[in-house]
Amino acid sequence: MTHKLSVLIAMAMLISGCSAEKGPDGDRHVALAPGETAGEEANPDRNVYFGDLHIHTKNSFDAYIFNVRTTPDDAYKFGMGETVKHPLGYDLTLEGPPLDFMAVTDHAAYLGHLEAMNTPSSPLSKLAMAKDMFSTDSDKITAAFQLIGGAVRDGSKMPGVYDPAIVGNVWKQIVDAAEKYNQPGKFTTFAGYEYTAVRITRGKDGGFAGGNLHRNVIFRGSAPDMPFATVDSTNPEDLWSWMDDQREAGHDAMSIPHNSNVSDGEMFKMETYNGQPLTKAYAEQRVRNEPLVEITQVKGTSETHPSLSPNDEWADFEIYDKLLSSPVPSKTATGDYVRQALANGLKLVEKIGADPFHFGFIGSSDTHVVGGSFDEKNFWSKVGLLDGTAETRGSIPPGGKKSWEGVTLAPSAADWFSRWSASGYAAVWAEENSREAIFDAMRRKETYATTGTRIKLRFFGGFGFDETMLDDPQMVRKAYQDGVPMGGDLVGSKAPGFIIWAMRDAMSAPLQRVQVIKVWTDGGEAKEKVFDVACSDGGSLDGTFRCPDNGAKVDLSDCSISTDKGAPELKTFWRDPEHKAGQRASYYVRVLENPVCRWSTWDALRAGVPPNPALPRTIQERAWSSPIWYVPTA
Amino acid sequence: MKIFRDPIMHFVLIGLALVAINHFWSGWQGEQGRTIVVSAAEIDRLEKIWAGTAGRLPTGEDRQQIIDQYVQEEALVREAGRLGLGEGDTIIRRRLAQKMDFLVGDDARADDPSDAALEDWFNDHRDRFAAPEMRSFTHVYFSPEKHGSRIESVADAARVRLQSGADWKAIGDPFIQKRSYAAVPEREVARLFGPEFAAAIFKLDARIWSKPVGSAFGLHLVRIEAIDSAAQAGFEPIRAEVLAAWQDEQRSEAKRAALEELIGQYEVVVETRR
Numbered sequence: 001m002t003h004k005l006s007v008l009i010a011m012a013m014l015i016s017g018c019s020a021e022k023g024p025d026g027d028r029h030v031a032l033a034p035g036e037t038a039g040e041e042a043n044p045d046r047n048v049y050f051g052d053l054h055i056h057t058k059n060s061f062d063a064y065i066f067n068v069r070t071t072p073d074d075a076y077k078f079g080m081g082e083t084v085k086h087p088l089g090y091d092l093t094l095e096g097p098p099l100d101f102m103a104v105t106d107h108a109a110y111l112g113h114l115e116a117m118n119t120p121s122s123p124l125s126k127l128a129m130a131k132d133m134f135s136t137d138s139d140k141i142t143a144a145f146q147l148i149g150g151a152v153r154d155g156s157k158m159p160g161v162y163d164p165a166i167v168g169n170v171w172k173q174i175v176d177a178a179e180k181y182n183q184p185g186k187f188t189t190f191a192g193y194e195y196t197a198v199r200i201t202r203g204k205d206g207g208f209a210g211g212n213l214h215r216n217v218i219f220r221g222s223a224p225d226m227p228f229a230t231v232d233s234t235n236p237e238d239l240w241s242w243m244d245d246q247r248e249a250g251h252d253a254m255s256i257p258h259n260s261n262v263s264d265g266e267m268f269k270m271e272t273y274n275g276q277p278l279t280k281a282y283a284e285q286r287v288r289n290e291p292l293v294e295i296t297q298v299k300g301t302s303e304t305h306p307s308l309s310p311n312d313e314w315a316d317f318e319i320y321d322k323l324l325s326s327p328v329p330s331k332t333a334t335g336d337y338v339r340q341a342l343a344n345g346l347k348l349v350e351k352i353g354a355d356p357f358h359f360g361f362i363g364s365s366d367t368h369v370v371g372g373s374f375d376e377k378n379f380w381s382k383v384g385l386l387d388g389t390a391e392t393r394g395s396i397p398p399g400g401k402k403s404w405e406g407v408t409l410a411p412s413a414a415d416w417f418s419r420w421s422a423s424g425y426a427a428v429w430a431e432e433n434s435r436e437a438i439f440d441a442m443r444r445k446e447t448y449a450t451t452g453t454r455i456k457l458r459f460f461g462g463f464g465f466d467e468t469m470l471d472d473p474q475m476v477r478k479a480y481q482d483g484v485p486m487g488g489d490l491v492g493s494k495a496p497g498f499i500i501w502a503m504r505d506a507m508s509a510p511l512q513r514v515q516v517i518k519v520w521t522d523g524g525e526a527k528e529k530v531f532d533v534a535c536s537d538g539g540s541l542d543g544t545f546r547c548p549d550n551g552a553k554v555d556l557s558d559c560s561i562s563t564d565k566g567a568p569e570l571k572t573f574w575r576d577p578e579h580k581a582g583q584r585a586s587y588y589v590r591v592l593e594n595p596v597c598r599w600s601t602w603d604a605l606r607a608g609v610p611p612n613p614a615l616p617r618t619i620q621e622r623a624w625s626s627p628i629w630y631v632p633t634a
Numbered sequence: 635m636k637i638f639r640d641p642i643m644h645f646v647l648i649g650l651a652l653v654a655i656n657h658f659w660s661g662w663q664g665e666q667g668r669t670i671v672v673s674a675a676e677i678d679r680l681e682k683i684w685a686g687t688a689g690r691l692p693t694g695e696d697r698q699q700i701i702d703q704y705v706q707e708e709a710l711v712r713e714a715g716r717l718g719l720g721e722g723d724t725i726i727r728r729r730l731a732q733k734m735d736f737l738v739g740d741d742a743r744a745d746d747p748s749d750a751a752l753e754d755w756f757n758d759h760r761d762r763f764a765a766p767e768m769r770s771f772t773h774v775y776f777s778p779e780k781h782g783s784r785i786e787s788v789a790d791a792a793r794v795r796l797q798s799g800a801d802w803k804a805i806g807d808p809f810i811q812k813r814s815y816a817a818v819p820e821r822e823v824a825r826l827f828g829p830e831f832a833a834a835i836f837k838l839d840a841r842i843w844s845k846p847v848g849s850a851f852g853l854h855l856v857r858i859e860a861i862d863s864a865a866q867a868g869f870e871p872i873r874a875e876v877l878a879a880w881q882d883e884q885r886s887e888a889k890r891a892a893l894e895e896l897i898g899q900y901e902v903v904v905e906t907r908r
Binding site: 047048096119120121123126172503570 | 681690696
C-alpha cells in the first residue's frame with residue numbers, strides 16, 4: 001500500500017466513523033420488476049437464471065477497512081435493480097435485468113470484528129489494535145490490518161480480539177437477511193459465507209499472500225448457528241467433514257472454490273492438504289461437497305493459462321496471477337487452472353478409481369462493495385476506496401497527465417487493479433426460481449459461467465442425437481430424455497454426439513464462434529484440444545478446427561462495434577472427429593462474442609486520454625459451460 | 635410562534651449561545667466544569683449499543699468498562715476543547731459542518747398537510763406514482779442464421795398461416811428463452827430483446843399477429859395478449875407513500891432555502907489568482 005493511499009484511507013475511515021445516519025430502513029416491500037421468470041409455473045424444460053454467489057458487505061474485515069458500510073440488505077436491493085452507494089459516494093446500479101438469485105458471502109473468520117472495533121461502546125474498540133486500525137497513521141493502520149489478515153489466514157484466535165459472540169450475532173443477521181429477501185418463484189437468496197484459507201507456501205511475509213484456498217459455502221435452506229471458519233481449521237478437508245455432518249443435521253451445503261489462479265499450485269494439487277496421496281475416499285468427499293468451481297470473477301480467469309495451453313489462441317483472457325496482496329506471481333505449472341485439473345481428474349480415475357476434480361463451472365463477482373461490477377462500460381472494480389477511481393485502477397495516467405510517457409504506476413495499480421475484470425455471472429438451468437430448484441441444479445452441475453454477459457447457452461450430450469433435432473420444437477425435451485445436459489456423465493460404449501445452442505445477450509455484442517474444449521489422457525499424459533464448432537457470418541470450418549476471422553472490429557475512438565458482424569444465435573450438432581473407443585474424455589463449451597472495449601479503454605475514453613498501453617484494449621466476453629464427461633463402458 | 639420554527643432564527647440563537655458560552659467558559663471552569671455526570675439514561679443508551687454489537691447483555695464488569703470508557707472520553711474531549719485542538723483539524727471541521735447540515739435538514743420540518751392539500755399535491759405529481767404500462771405477449775421467432783436473406787418472406791408467409799388460425803406453437807424456429815411473457819414493462823423487454831423491439835411492441839394493437847418485428851436476435855411475429863395500462867394510482871391506497879414523498883420534497887426545499895439564506899449572511903470573497 002502506498003503511503004499516500006493509506007493516509008487517504010485513514011482520513012476516509014475517520015470520516016466514516018461519523019457517516020450520515022441513514023433514515024429508518026423501512027421494511028418497505030420491494031416489488032420485483034416482473035421479468036421473464038417472475039412467479040411462474042415450473043418448467044420441465046428448465047429456464048436459465050443468472051445470479052451472483054460471491055458478495056461481500058461491511059461485515060467482511062477487508063471491506064470495512066476500505067470504508068464499505070453497506071449491508072446484506074443493500075446487496076439484495078442492488079440485485080433487484082435498486083441503486084446503492086459506493087464508499088466514494090457515487091451510485092452503483094445493475095446494468096442488466098434484476099438478478100434471479102444471490103448469496104452474500106462475507107469472510108466468516110473475524111466476521112463483524114472491524115465494525116466492533118470501530119464502535120466506541122464495544123470492548124474491542126479499547127484494544128490498542130483498534131486504535132491503530134482507525135488512527136491516521138498509515139503505518140499503524142497497515143500493521144493492524146495485517147494482524148487481522150494474518151489471523152484470518154492462519155486461523156489464530158487472537159486473545160482478547162477474537163469473539164465468537166460477535167461472529168454468531170452477525171451470522172444470524174446474515175441468515176435473517178437472506179430469509180427476508182427470499183421470494184420463491186421470483187428471487188432466490190441463499191445463506192452463505194466465505195471460508196478464507198490460505199496456504200503459506202513462501203514463508204511468512206506478514207501479508208495475506210500465499211496459496212489461495214478460498215471457498216464460498218452456500219446453504220440450500222436452513223443454516224447452523226455458527227459458520228465453520230479458518231479459526232476452526234485451515235484445512236479445507238475439515239470443512240468438508242463439517243459440511244458432511246451439517247448435511248446429516250439437515251443443513252445441506254456446498255462449497256465453491258475460487259481464484260485457483262492465485263493458489264500457488266495448491267487448489268488442485270495432486271496430493272492431500274497434508275501431502276498424502278489422494279484416495280478414492282478423498283475424491284468422493286470432495287465431489288460430494290464441491291460440485292462446482294468459480295472460474296471467472298473480478299480477480300481474473302481460472303480456465304487456463306497460455307503456458308499450459310499453447311495451442312489455444314484464447315487462453316490469455318484476463319489472466320491475473322499475482323498472489324493475494326503480493327507482487328509475487330502464482331506458480332501456474334500445476335494446480336491453478338481448471339482445464340488441467342479436469343485432465344488430472346481423468347488420470348486419477350485410472351489410478352485411484354475416482355475423480356476429485358469432477359466439477360462444473362460458475363462465475364461470480366467477489367465484489368466487496370455489495371454490488372457486482374459486471375459491465376465494461378461502467379466499471380467500479382471491487383475494493384471501495386482502493387480502486388474506485390480510474391486513476392487508482394491505473395486505467396488513466398496519474399495526476400491529470402494526458403499521456404503515458406514516462407508514467408510509472410503505483411504497484412497496486414500495475415500489479416493488481418488494472419488487471420482485474422468486469423466479471424462474472426453464475427448461470428443455472430432450473431425448473432423454477434427457488435432455493436431447492438437452483439441448489440439442486442448446482443448440485444447436478446447444470447450451470448455455466450459468464451464474464452458478465454448474459455449469453456444463453458444449452459449443451460447436451462447423447463448417443464442418439466443427430467442434425468435433424470436442431471429444428472425440432474421438442475428438441476430440448478428430447479435432449480433431456482435421450483441424453484444428459486451440461487454437468488452430466490454420458491455413460492456408454494458408442495460415440496457421443498453433442499447439441500450446442502447459444503444465443504447472444506441483447507445488451508452485449510453478437511456471437512462470434514462456439515467452441516468445444518476436449519480434455520483427455522493418452523498413456524497417462526494429459527491432452528487438450530480446442531475445436532471451433534459453429535461460426536458466425538457464414539464462416540465455414542471446411543474440415544479444419546477454426547472459423548475464419550469474421551472481421552468484427554472495435555472503433556477505439558468511441559468504442560462502437562461492427563453492426564453487421566456476428567450472430568444472434570449459433571446452434572449446431574457436433575460429433576468428436578477424434579473420438580476413440582474406450583477413451584475417457586471431458587468436453588466443455590466456450591462461446592465467444594465479438595470484441596468490445598475493455599473497461600480500462602472505456603475509462604480512458606471518458607477521461608480523454610489514450611488507453612494504458614500495458615493493458616488489452618479490447619476483450620471478447622464469453623461463457624463456459626460445465627463439462628460433459630464421456631464415460632466409456634466396455 | 636412561527637419565528638421559533640424558522641431555521642434561520644435557530645442559527646442566530648445558536649450563534650448567540652456560542653458567544654455567550656465562550657464568554658462564560660473561563661469563569662465556568664470552576665466546580666461545574668470539573669464535574670462529569672454519567673446519567674442513567676446515558677448508561678442505558680451505551681448498554682443498548684454494547685449489547686447490539688456483542689450479542690449479549692453486559693455484565694457488571696462490562697458495565698464498569700462502559701462507564702470508564704465514557705468518562706475517559708468525556709475528560710479527553712474537555713481537555714482537548716480547553717487546548718483548542720479542534721482548530722484547523724479537517725476531520726473535525728467536516729464533522730461540524732455535517733452536523734450543522736443535519737440540523738438544517740432537521741429544522742426544516744413542516745406541519746403535516748391537510749388531506750385536501752396533500753391530495754392536491756398528489757394530483758400535481760401523479761406521474762411519480764404511476765405504475766408503468768405492462769404488456770403480455772406471445773412471439774414467434776425467425777433466426778437469421780437459418781433463413782438468411784429469405785427471412786422476411788418466411789416470416790410473412792408464417793403470418794398468413796397464423797392469421798388463418800394455425801397454432802403458433804408449431805410455427806417459427808425454436809427460441810432459447812420463453813415464447814410467452816406475462817406483464818412486462820417496456821424497460822424489461824428492452825433488456826431482454828433490445829430497445830427497438832421493445833419500443834415497437836409497445837405500439838402494437840392487441841390480439842392480432844403483428845408484421846415482422848426486429849430484435850437483437852432476428853425477426854418475430856408478435857401477438858399482444860393483454861395490456862395493463864399505466865395505472866394512475868388512486869390517492870387513498872397509497873396515502874402514506876404520498877405523504878412521505880411530500881415530506882421529502884418539503885424537507886429538501888426548506889433545506890435548500892435555509893442553506894441559501896445562511897450563506898447569504900456571509901460576504902463571500904473569492905480571490906482570483908494573479
